[in-house]
Amino acid sequence: MRLACMFSSILLFGAAGLLLFISLQDPTELAPHPAPEMVKLSLQASELLLLTGLVGTLTAQTSRARPPSFIWKLVPQEKRDHSPGIKFSIRPQQPHNDLPPGSSQDGPFKAATERVTRDLSSRAPRGLSLRMSQDPQAQLNVGARLRPRQRRRRLLIKKMPAAAALPANSSARTLVRPAPGALDGRWASLRETQRERKRVMREACAKYRASSSRRAVTPRHVSRIFVEDRHRVLYCEVPKAGCSNWKRVLMVLAGLASSTADIQHDAVHYGSALKRLDAFGRQGILHRLSTYTKMLFVREPFERLVSAFRDKFEHPNSYYHPVFGKAILARYRANASREALRTGSGVRFPEFVQYLLDVHRPVGMDIHWDHVSRLCSPCLVDYDFVGKFESMEDDANFFLSLIHAPRNLTFPRFKDRHSEEARTTARITHQYFAQLSTLQRQRTYDFYYMDYLMFNYSKPFADLY
Numbered sequence: 001m002r003l004a005c006m007f008s009s010i011l012l013f014g015a016a017g018l019l020l021f022i023s024l025q026d027p028t029e030l031a032p033h034p035a036p037e038m039v040k041l042s043l044q045a046s047e048l049l050l051l052t053g054l055v056g057t058l059t060a061q062t063s064r065a066r067p068p069s070f071i072w073k074l075v076p077q078e079k080r081d082h083s084p085g086i087k088f089s090i091r092p093q094q095p096h097n098d099l100p101p102g103s104s105q106d107g108p109f110k111a112a113t114e115r116v117t118r119d120l121s122s123r124a125p126r127g128l129s130l131r132m133s134q135d136p137q138a139q140l141n142v143g144a145r146l147r148p149r150q151r152r153r154r155l156l157i158k159k160m161p162a163a164a165a166l167p168a169n170s171s172a173r174t175l176v177r178p179a180p181g182a183l184d185g186r187w188a189s190l191r192e193t194q195r196e197r198k199r200v201m202r203e204a205c206a207k208y209r210a211s212s213s214r215r216a217v218t219p220r221h222v223s224r225i226f227v228e229d230r231h232r233v234l235y236c237e238v239p240k241a242g243c244s245n246w247k248r249v250l251m252v253l254a255g256l257a258s259s260t261a262d263i264q265h266d267a268v269h270y271g272s273a274l275k276r277l278d279a280f281g282r283q284g285i286l287h288r289l290s291t292y293t294k295m296l297f298v299r300e301p302f303e304r305l306v307s308a309f310r311d312k313f314e315h316p317n318s319y320y321h322p323v324f325g326k327a328i329l330a331r332y333r334a335n336a337s338r339e340a341l342r343t344g345s346g347v348r349f350p351e352f353v354q355y356l357l358d359v360h361r362p363v364g365m366d367i368h369w370d371h372v373s374r375l376c377s378p379c380l381v382d383y384d385f386v387g388k389f390e391s392m393e394d395d396a397n398f399f400l401s402l403i404h405a406p407r408n409l410t411f412p413r414f415k416d417r418h419s420e421e422a423r424t425t426a427r428i429t430h431q432y433f434a435q436l437s438t439l440q441r442q443r444t445y446d447f448y449y450m451d452y453l454m455f456n457y458s459k460p461f462a463d464l465y
Contacts, residue, residue: 205379219278236296236376295385301448307424
């Protein structure tokens with residue numbers, strides 16, 4: 001026994017000296033241009049010698065805690081990570097008494113093996129893997145496996161060029177919405193804008209529609225609100241204020257399409273992919289109104305009116321010409337031709353405004369030129385977000401960030417219909433309203449007065465009061 005201990009001590013001191021030498025001098029740098037085979041051989045020899053000394057230490061320290069039948073075996077291990085050199089697995093051979101892991105004899109053995117395993121973990125040379133068998137003691141070598149890998153990973157990260165660190169599908173290659181942290185000042189400004197818009201809207205409601213807040217919500221009040229359950233969003237549709245593209249965004253959020261560009265106009269307006277809020281029962285309506293993020297987008301009323309007229313009456317339309325055009329021409333055009341009365345095409349903007357302002361109009365209202373205050377009931381539904389068509393890109397991206405939408409989802413910029421035609425702008429709107437008399441402009445402003453007041457739009461003409 002003494003002879004074995006002396007032999008083990010000699011091996012231990014030899015291994016310690018060799019370990020100190022290896023730590024101070026990288027074997028691969030001893031020669032200017034060593035051959036790969038020589039380097040591999042020297043590493044293998046040093047690893048074998050070090051391993052023999054460490055195993056001897058482990059045997060000496062555990063011999064007092066375990067019966068002599070507990071022995072350690074060196075088992076060749078298959079190469080991992082393509083690293084050079086011989087690898088071994090230190091695998092204990094269990095004694096035949098099969099004590100349970102929680103028995104009293106596990107105590108001293110566990111302490112000794114933990115201490116020696118920590119020594120193995122910190123001193124094992126690179127490329128040497130020390131692995132235990134699949135038993136309760138197998139967890140002891142976790143640090144021995146992870147630490148060399150972590151050192152290699154840190155070295156790789158330091159040596160890796162900045163461009164190579166980006167994956168092939170990195171967001172740097174695609175158009176993405178800027179993160180809120182990247183635009184903190186801009187985001188703060190948009191938050192303040194939202195607070196101001198909601199304040200103005202609530203003050204207008206309190207002053208002119210005080211009774212509305214005390215009314216019960218009915219399905220009619222929420223018939224224009226679309227539901228997106230995955231991101232808990234309620235969107236009130238305001239036609240001619242970006243509603244087609246907003247419904248495309250909702251369909252992508254709901255997982256019904258991968259991109260807004262893939263959704264055709266008919267699928268947006270005539271499909272049943274998106275649910276309306278009035279399709280749910282009373283409890284479903286109230287639950288969503290109280291827990292979902294409610295938003296609407298509005299547009300300058302005169303500009304929205306001209307946009308609707310251009311879209312529905314200046315282009316062929318199988319619905320608006322026979323339903324609205326024929327009635328308007330029959331009532332407001334003197335000596336209308338038979339062809340015009342038959343097709344309903346060719347309605348002029350002053351005739352359309354006459355129909356709009358007539359309390360006894362020959363055909364009912366339409367959502368494309370109805371008041372926003374009637375479409376979305378903002379005095380009854382407390383909207384969390386009020387966006388504007390005039391600042392669509394900023395408002396839309398801000399809203400998508402608030403609901404944690406995918407970063408690669410942005411509000412589409414394309415024109416839904418008549419893409420070859422210029423969008424309706426303030427300049428174009430003034431050209432159309434120049435065809436009206438001063439009284440007609442004033443009455444039209446009065447017609448949309450609540451929308452102007454509630455959403456804080458300024459008067460479009462100086463002579464309005």
